[in-house]
Amino acid sequence: MLFKNQSIKLKLILIIQFVSLLSLLIGFTYVIYSNISYYKDDMRNNAIINATLIGDYCTVPLVFDIKENAVETLKKIQNIPSVEVGVVYNDKNEIFAEFYKSGEKIDIPKPKGNSTWNKFENDYLDVSHPIFFDKELAGTIYLKVSTQKLTERIQEHLLTMIGLLLFLIILNYIIATRLQKVLSEPILNLTKATKKISEEGNYQLRVQKQGNDEIGVLVDEYNEMLNQIHEREEALKLRTNELSEALIDLEETQEKLINSEKLAALGQLISGVAHEINTPLGAINSSIGSIKKSLIFVLESYPKFINKLPIELKNSFLNLLEESFKNKKVLTSREEREFKKEITITLEKHKIENAYTLADSFVDMMVLDNVEDYLELLKRDDAEQIIDVAYKITGLQRSTFNVEFAASKASKVVYALKNLSRIGSNEELVLANVCDGIDNVLILYSNQIKQGIEVSKKYEELPQILCYSDELNQVWTNILHNAIYAMDLNGKLTIKAYKEKEHIVVAITDSGKGIPKEEMDKIFNPFYTTKPIGEGTGLGLDISKRIVEKHKGRIEVESIPGKTTFKVYIPIKQEK
Structure with missing residues (x-):
């Protein structure tokens, strides 16, 4: 301390x-x-x-x-x-x-x-x-x-070395007092530096503080908000570049490896992955547009607006903004309707005009409690204009939150896609968690899963194991792909991972139509497939079996109509 x-x-x-x-x-x-x-x-x-x-x-x-x-x-x-x-x-x-x-x-x-x-x-x-x-x-x-x-x-040598050490400590202190200026002086000068925001939208610049009144407090908070926007914009550029590169890599891989089993699985994922990437990109673009509009309004109109607002109402207005800024929870559609109804009743009780419109704005700003505290603002003739100004200012936070959420979602998809696209590139045993690989595959199949598949995951706490992690990811991809389409995108998918003696067992169960008994002995044969021509190579399970056997493990299958289970046994200890 x-x-x-x-x-x-x-x-x-x-x-x-x-x-x-x-x-x-x-x-x-x-x-x-x-x-x-x-x-x-x-x-x-x-x-x-x-x-x-x-x-x-x-x-x-x-x-x-x-x-x-x-x-x-x-x-x-x-x-x-x-x-x-x-x-x-x-x-x-x-x-x-x-x-x-x-x-x-x-x-x-x-x-x-x-x-x-x-x-x-x-x-x-x-x-x-x-x-x-x-x-x-x-x-x-x-x-x-x-x-x-x-x-x-x-002893003579020790005395010489001690003397030399003391000399070097003194010399080091003298040098340190000189070197610290290289770092301390720019930092001290940086604390005094302020600049105005230009119309070009340069978020690295800052608004100059003119005083310690309410506007000065808002400028402090606004400068902090600009800093967050700048960081998120840089992160967004990085994420966008990663997404673009990932999509380009995916398309090139599809053209070059069209006959491989890995590409056969990835090919059927492309539309779903593209949807999972384009959805957050659309949200990001929309939020950036809202941020730019709100910034222009705040820079040009807010100083005039706050100066015209009577002194007795400034605190009420600033409290409204503060209440909106600190509330970041996400409401369901049902909760939104309930809050709108409740706030509308409250405003109508106090004879506030356009109560439903104002209630809608309050819910969007996440000001859900103590609406009566702002009645003096709402009873003015220009109440809708005041609430509109507050809505635009608080919209900066809502938009930056949307950008952050969308970028995080897209990042998870890119991470999972990168892990899956490396299959076969790693020929060395590495420590990995099998559950992480399964979850990455599920992320890539999320577009297919949400069409009507209920996923149940039961993972025990498992140790990391030495394995060919990229190849095991291909095993999970092949089995999960077969399970999802065996249910025609509608059913229940159960995934269990647990320890059994000296093995880690992954059991994947689907509620599909099942595998006929006469075909059970053939499913691991190369080029054997029940899919239409062009939809499968018949190599998926054969490759999966070879990969598991490479790990000194085994695959077991049990199937009846309505329930098919693939169990993969992987030894916990592997020899390097």
Whole structure:
């Protein structure tokens, strides 16, 4: 909470400092660790080299059992600064010769095997190295090396790195105080900048605020509304481009892959998908037209209107706008009729002329309660004009809400269409939820479903599975397509998804005419179809079976007149 209340300058400095300090700590930790490892490796290599040289000098004394020469060789260890102990063992692991720089004997480990080994322990490095003569083990040399100089070297390195870190932190603070201006100054200047709205409809510009009266408050709210309109317009352009590209891609795919089973299913979906896309596009175009008209009216006529309105009625008018802006629920046709009737009765009770027309405007503006609060406005001779002005201003919000709703609906259709059109493009196993794929297919068939099919979905909470998700989408498309048209677009479609032992089971049931018993054994045969020529290739179920078997699963079918069920079993665990 304390951080949130700080100035943006201080926030930027703290963020830069934190990120830089974290990076420096990580980097310095790595460098220190690497250098310490290097120092240890250097000491270890030197010790092994010394052991090798001493062992070479002791080879002849070991072979000919001349202990005096081996002892003389070990005495030279005192010239090597860090070596404290040197012991030569014969091939029977017995001490042959030994040297202790301090003069006192200490316990030392016996050789282990015939290979070189070393270990840091208790401020010492222990090194054991075998001695060979004519490829035969002649003995072993053991050295105990003090790590005091290594410790001093590491401490000196740590002090240097700490000093460098402190210097870099101070330098980073100085740089951060300079860099924060790049971001903070434009933001501070931006808070003071205001501009007028041009007749060209540039929603990035803003109305200049002249004061803190009611118009000033409205300008603040209006500027915020313009910001939302601009964002939604940009989003709308992006959605429109995506829709156009998706339609173009769909048409090109249809021409190139007309003989494939995927295109056979998509071809029958085109009209429905086009309807699902064109409907929100029409709503968007209509709403944009309303927004432009309302903006022109607000910019040109509203200041004059509000100035002419008596002071005692301004608050009532602004309250009417506020009540409309905060009410965003959607009414059914029946609810609209009931509210119109109720408001009309209320207005007629107070002898308001054109009560039904005014009630219609109140319902459109979503001002449904406390209509009596606006009786002073409604009793004026120019009441219809006042309500018309309020209707046009609040129409901006209604239109932007319609644009947002239509764009969202079209986006879902495009998303589902893109997922389906990628069938066969993904040859890798990916984590996916089978229910999401089914829902995407249902979205594309929504135009056919709403003609008379009741859909019932019962999904258990299922884990994501490794699968070829695009290919599974083709399975759902083939089965759902057959089910929808088996019912002649009129019946009940039930979809269940649940876990059964080590499988996810998807059961799709339709209330169609069913599959004759004599045809049950043929439905998975390639090119077998009961559809008229030109409406099916007979490959749909064959392809579906192959895809399911590719997932190590199976398809089961049960059919009686009025009820046909396809069950798809997919193992939860798949091998990559």
